[in-house]
Amino acid sequence: MPASLPPVLIVAHGQPSDPAPAAADLSRMAAQVASLLPGQAVAAATLAEPEALGHAIARLGQNGLLFPLFMAGGWFTRTHLPARLTAAGAQGWQVLEPLGCLPTLHDLAVQILAKTRQTHPGPVVLAAHGSFKSSAPSDIAQHLATKISTALGCEVIPAFIDQTPQLADLPALGPDAVCLPYFAASGGHVTTDIPAALGKSGFKGTLLPALGLHREIPAMIAAAIRNPTPVCTQDCRYKRG
Known part of the structure; x- marks a missing residue:
């Protein structure tokens, strides 16, 4: 080599x-x-x-x-x-x-949501892991939420599994809302924890595939x-x- x-x-x-x-x-x-x-x-x-x-x-x-x-x-x-x-x-x-720090990944999130919002024009939930020990995971989720909101002119709500605000505490958002999991793979957080938390919140919108699976x-x-x-x-x- x-x-x-x-x-x-x-x-x-x-x-x-x-x-x-x-x-x-x-x-x-x-x-x-x-x-x-x-x-x-x-x-x-x-x-x-x-x-x-x-x-x-x-x-x-x-x-x-x-x-x-x-x-x-x-x-x-x-x-x-x-x-x-x-x-x-x-x-x-x-x-x-x-992966999560790549600007190209953030651009991809905007592109995915721009297309999705053609049929689902409601608020966007950015579902991330978060951490009670470090601000880094929520910092990057907030950065991406701001980028999406600025690019698409929509409400974007970062919500987390492991810190507040938690996904289970989301307000009522309506059937046109979408949730984009800010995760790299399809593990238990994506297949179990996020759907369960959204269910507790009464989320009626559409759950998209995890960003890292595209x-x-x-x-x-x-x-x-x-x-x-x-x-x-x-x-x-x-x-x-």
């Missing part, structure tokens, strides 16, 4: 309660990305599989690029992943900005790898205020 083409490892959180399906989905995603990066080794690992990251590093070698399939920067990208790389004996590896994502990741941006080690650039 040419020296100019470093190995790539795509890392996701995975599903701790049932790691295998999420790991298989991520491997399929990595294969799609690899097809767009001829001559470049691309592998996958979830953090839910205790040994997966170390085994992948052992196969790929040194001086690679780690792409986090996460929806926000923060402790995981700035601290946890570098520590895991060190523990795995990785040398010269660079952690890139995660067909444009592999090409977006490949483009980010061709032009790598190191993860921000300071406050997230999407930080409010």
